[in-house]
Amino acid sequence: MTRSADTTGTSEPAPPPAVAGRASLWHVLTVVVVAYSAGASLAFVGFGAPAIVVLFLPAGVTLSALVLNPRRRWPWILAAIAVTEIVVDVSQGMSVRSASGFALANTAEPLVGALLLRRNVPGPVDLRRRRDLLAFLGCCVVAAPIVGGAIGATTLVASVPVPWPQAFVSFWAGDATGVLTVAGCVLAWRYSPGRSGPLGWVLSVGSAVAATVIGFWPQGMPLFYLPIPVLFALAFSRPLVATLTAGLATTVTANLMTSTGHGPWAALDTSEQLITMTLQLFLATTILGAWALAVGVAERDRARSDTSVERAARLRLHALQVLTTDLAKAATSEEIAQAIVREGIGLIADHGSVALAAAGSTELVLWTTDGRPADMTDRYRGIPAGAATPHSDVMRTGRPVIHQTRTEAVAAYPHLEDVYRTLGVNSGMCVPIDGDAGALGSLAFSFHREHGADAGVIAFAVALATLSGQALRRAQMYERERDATRELQQALLPTLASGLPGIQVCADYRPADVAHQVGGDWYDVFAVPAGRVGFAVGDVVGHQLAAAAAMARLQSALRILAQTAPGPAGALDALDRASTLIPDAGTATVGYADYDPATRLLRYACAGHLPPLLVTGTGAEYLWGGRSLPLGVGRAARGQGELVMPHDAILVWYTDGLVERADEHIAENMQRLADAAGHLTAPDAATLCRHLLDRMAGAEARADDTAILCIQFAGPADAQPYSWRGDAPAVDRPAAR
Numbered sequence: 207m208t209r210s211a212d213t214t215g216t217s218e219p220a221p222p223p224a225v226a227g228r229a230s231l232w233h234v235l236t237v238v239v240v241a242y243s244a245g246a247s248l249a250f251v252g253f254g255a256p257a258i259v260v261l262f263l264p265a266g267v268t269l270s271a272l273v274l275n276p277r278r279r280w281p282w283i284l285a286a287i288a289v290t291e292i293v294v295d296v297s298q299g300m301s302v303r304s305a306s307g308f309a310l311a312n313t314a315e316p317l318v319g320a321l322l323l324r325r326n327v328p329g330p331v332d333l334r335r336r337r338d339l340l341a342f343l344g345c346c347v348v349a350a351p352i353v354g355g356a357i358g359a360t361t362l363v364a365s366v367p368v369p370w371p372q373a374f375v376s377f378w379a380g381d382a383t384g385v386l387t388v389a390g391c392v393l394a395w396r397y398s399p400g401r402s403g404p405l406g407w408v409l410s411v412g413s414a415v416a417a418t419v420i421g422f423w424p425q426g427m428p429l430f431y432l433p434i435p436v437l438f439a440l441a442f443s444r445p446l447v448a449t450l451t452a453g454l455a456t457t458v459t460a461n462l463m464t465s466t467g468h469g470p471w472a473a474l475d476t477s478e479q480l481i482t483m484t485l486q487l488f489l490a491t492t493i494l495g496a497w498a499l500a501v502g503v504a505e506r507d508r509a510r511s512d513t514s515v516e517r518a519a520r521l522r523l524h525a526l527q528v529l530t531t532d533l534a535k536a537a538t539s540e541e542i543a544q545a546i547v548r549e550g551i552g553l554i555a556d557h558g559s560v561a562l563a564a565a566g567s568t569e570l571v572l573w574t575t576d577g578r579p580a581d582m583t584d585r586y587r588g589i590p591a592g593a594a595t596p597h598s599d600v601m602r603t604g605r606p607v608i609h610q611t612r613t614e615a616v617a618a619y620p621h622l623e624d625v626y627r628t629l630g631v632n633s634g635m636c637v638p639i640d641g642d643a644g645a646l647g648s649l650a651f652s653f654h655r656e657h658g659a660d661a662g663v664i665a666f667a668v669a670l671a672t673l674s675g676q677a678l679r680r681a682q683m684y685e686r687e688r689d690a691t692r693e694l695q696q697a698l699l700p701t702l703a704s705g706l707p708g709i710q711v712c713a714d715y716r717p718a719d720v721a722h723q724v725g726g727d728w729y730d731v732f733a734v735p736a737g738r739v740g741f742a743v744g745d746v747v748g749h750q751l752a753a754a755a756a757m758a759r760l761q762s763a764l765r766i767l768a769q770t771a772p773g774p775a776g777a778l779d780a781l782d783r784a785s786t787l788i789p790d791a792g793t794a795t796v797g798y799a800d801y802d803p804a805t806r807l808l809r810y811a812c813a814g815h816l817p818p819l820l821v822t823g824t825g826a827e828y829l830w831g832g833r834s835l836p837l838g839v840g841r842a843a844r845g846q847g848e849l850v851m852p853h854d855a856i857l858v859w860y861t862d863g864l865v866e867r868a869d870e871h872i873a874e875n876m877q878r879l880a881d882a883a884g885h886l887t888a889p890d891a892a893t894l895c896r897h898l899l900d901r902m903a904g905a906e907a908r909a910d911d912t913a914i915l916c917i918q919f920a921g922p923a924d925a926q927p928y929s930w931r932g933d934a935p936a937v938d939r940p941a942a943r
Contacts, residue, residue, distance in 0.1 A: 231279055235286050238271045242287055245384075246294040261461045261486070265354070265381040266388025268312065269346055272320035273331065273389070274396055280320070284313045307361030315354025315381060319346040333394050334446050334504040339497070346389060351381040372477070379486040386490055387454040390497070394447040407448065410440055414452035418459040422469030430470050433460070434492050441500035449500045453493040460489055522553050522666070526673075533677040537684055542677045543573040546649065550670050551575055554663050555651035557629050561589070561597035562639075562647035562678070570597055570647075582625065594619060596636035600648040608635040608664070610657045626652075633658040637667050639675045646678045706731065706739050708803030710918040712891040714899060716863075717911050725911035726753025726794075727861040728761050732768075734800055740768050740777075743815065743859040743915050744796040756790040760837075763788070764798065774798045774811035775832060775846040782813065782844075785837040792838040797859055801851070806919065808857070811846040813837055816865070816876075819858040819883060820849075821894065826858075826884035828876070851919040856894055858883060863912035864902050878902070891918040 245264035271283050288309040295305035322345035323331065332338050355378035362373045413436050421432035433456045441449045464471045464485060471485045532545040543560040551558030552575060559574040569588040589595055596607045596619070609615035612632045616623045625631070634652040638645040649671050653659070659667075709731075717725040726746030734740040742764055746753045763784045764777060771777035777798055785791040797818060799810035810818060810829060814836030817828040831847020851857075858879075865875040882901040886894060895916040903912055 231282060234271065234275060234279065235282060238267065238283055239286050239290050241267045243290050243294055246291060247298075261457065262380040262384045263388050263458075265312065265315065265351070265384035266386070266390070266392065268316040269319050269350070269385055269389045270392040270396075272316050273323060273393065280317070284317060287316075288313050301365070304361055304365050307364075308358060311354045311357035311361065311377075314357060315350045318353045319350030319385070322346070322349060331393050333390060333450075333497075334501055336501055336505070339501055342390070342393070343386075343494075347382050347386050351378045351385065354378075354381050376478075376482045379483055383457060383486045383490055386493060387450075387457045390493075391447070391450040391454045394450045406444070407451070410444055410448045410452050411455045414440070414456045415459050418456045419463065422460055422463035425468070425470060425473040428470065430460075430488070434495070437492060437496035438499055441496040442503055446497070446500045446504060449496050450493075453496060457489045457493065460485070525549060525553050526670075530673065533673065536677060537681065539678055539681045539685065540573075542674065542681055543571075543647075546670070546674055547573045547575045550674075551649065551651060553670075554666050555634075555658070556654045557631065557652040559586075559597070559650045560647060560674075561601070561650070563591070563601065563645075564588070568592070570601065572597070577629075579628065582628065586625075594621070596634070596650055597648045600636045600638045601645045604638050604640070604645050606635060606637045606664075606668075608659050609633060610659060612656075630654050632656045635659040635664065635667065637664075637671045639671045639678060641675060641679060646675060646682070649674065706733060707737065708806075708920060709739055709801065710891045710920060711741070711916070712895040713913070713915045714895055715911070715913045716899070716903060726757045727863065727911035727913035728757045729859070729913050729915040730761055730765065731915070731917070732765055734768050736802070737804060738800045738802050740765075740798065740800045741859070741915060741917055742796060742798040743861060743913060744794060745815065745861045745911070745913075746791060746794045748790065752790050756788055756794065759788045760785065760791055760794060760796070764796065768798070768800070773846055774800060774809050775834075775844040778811050778813045778834070778837075779844050782837050782841075794837045795862075796837060799857075799859075801917075801919070806851045807848060808851050808919075809846050809848050811844060813844065814839070816860065816862055819860075819880060821856040821858060821883045821886075821889070822852055823854070823888070826880040828880065829857075853919075854888075855919050856883075856889065856891055857917045857919070858894065858898065858914065859917075860898075860914045861910075861912060863910035864898070864914060866910060875902070891916040 242264045245262070245267060249262055249264070268283075268287050271287075272280055275283065291309040291312050292302070292305040295308055296302060300308075323341060326341040326345060327338050331342060333342060355374045358377040358381075359370050359373035362368060362377075363370050414433060417432040417436040421429040423429075437449060437453055437456065440452050460469070463469050464481075466472075471481050474481055474484075529545060529549045532549060533542055536542045536545055539562055543562055546560050547558065551560075557575055557577065559572050561570040561572050564571045568591045570591055571588055572586050574583055574586070589597065591598055591601065600607055607618075609618060610633045612626055615626055615631070615634060629652060631652040632654060633656050634650065636648050636650040639647040639649060649667060651659070651663070651667055711731050713729050713731075715725075715727060715729070717727075726748050727744070728746075729741070729743045731739065731741040742761070744757065744760055744764075746756045746760065748756075760781065764781050767780040767784065768777045771780055778796060781796065785794065793814075795812075795814040795816075797810070797812045797815035799808055799818070801808050809832075811832035811834070812818075813834050817830050817833070819826055819828055829847060829849070832845050834844040835842060860879075862872075865879055866872055867875060879898065879902055882898055883894060886897055889897065895914055898916075899912075899914060
């Protein structure tokens, strides 16, 4: 409030009280008493006797102390204020009775203001929000000073012959301005501080003070409006707290200039009450105008920020949905890791990596985002699980590792300083990918800025790790099943015998069922009596476990039957009868041949199977002899073809997955296979096998299993020259199935 016996004046702003709930009560009381007594003592310096004080800054000190402290401390703060008020007033020559009345006014006023403000704004008071600003102005600047003004004016008129309405208006104006400037500034510092360097604060406050001095120095020249554009410019370009601090400096400077006889208000020939009212009204209007502009700018910036955040959130959500789809499609751990570094980490970080525990190894396998030097990527492709790295520590402890500055990161991992410097990393974090029995891996995020791992980023990183963990658990289950079925398939397929006379063999098998890696296609090479070598290729309808089981039984049966059969036709005839006892073996196709290294005689027969391809130095041709129906289809007699193999000829026997395509004619693909084999110069069995698979199958998804068997017939030709035995139809003859 404002009061005087014979003097009025202004004072420098008291330093903001350190009255947060963390400070001790004695610390709070000391700061409040010092700030209040300084402002109250300075309030006695005024225009001259007798007068009403224009500005009472301690009103803002008391209100700030109550708002910033819990209610259990309010009685102590108010008691300290009352005692301080009485001591200061008595020391200035007032009676104890008058001093007690002013003490009552200066404790009742902030109590009413704090209660009203807390009722309307129960949480922190953010003066950048319009709702909180209106509550502060209505409760603390308008309503509460009415209480203090009424008590103070009543106390004053009891000792000084001043009209009560004039005393009330002066009290109210002085206290309202003190609350507006001091409490507004303190609450802005406490609840919505701005980030600015010392030079910024010096320029803000200095420009406001300079404009006020220049504007209030001359009396005959109307320049008092100069602080207005300065404060409005600060409101538009600087944080609210800078604007309010500059407004406090403007208010104090204007009152000091007026009290020393400078400016237009000092030259007014009117009552002190009118001077008080008009000066304070001008200052309050100026500060409130700048304040309103600052709030508007802050709301605009928040709206822009919210829009930007919302847009970024939408983009991040869309990218996360795309990543979720890719993770759902990814079948292996490697594909999942690649999807995460390609589409996940970049959503929140500048760099990053994924580390997964390698099966059967003590190393962690690393996948990194793009933009790293190649040598760095190669150097950290695999890291020992026990090494001192964020990934290793997270995998070992299962807890996140967060470093908000490069200094923290280098202190923890000094050997990675060059990596951080090269990538421009100034903060980072690493979170675990949890599995059922410990961490499956970890995700690392690196940022060019310091303190990049804020709460939102950490929450997103944890969500991404959870999503990755779900995908990895599914992938590892699939990989275990795939490995088991692959081992089953390899167990079902024969191990090609080594040391068989006169031949070199290469074979390959690619199932269409990539989920189980098993199928019904098969090949076999084995010894038969009289020094001959038998080899077979077969195809059971289907490409899953049932087909694989039927394939294994047919393969075993053929091996046994071939030991006593007079030739390939007899072996297939016996296999036809045996197939009736094998589930799912009906309509299977089989190609079987035997070879006598001594005579170089090849005998072959096809039960519905595609013809073998003979590759020689002069080209490639299909062997169409010995054809008959598939197993289990009719009882027609089976024939066989014969020929003497030339030196280094290669016989290619395959299943239909190599040449059948849904949108292409099989004859065209068989011709393409023959061309691919015939154009290769002097191949060996292994080279030809790889070449044909690459040309005919490649990396494309297959609708059917594919098996290929290449047999190279080595050694000198000690029999008749190359010749055909059996029918040899044209190459475009459709295969019997």
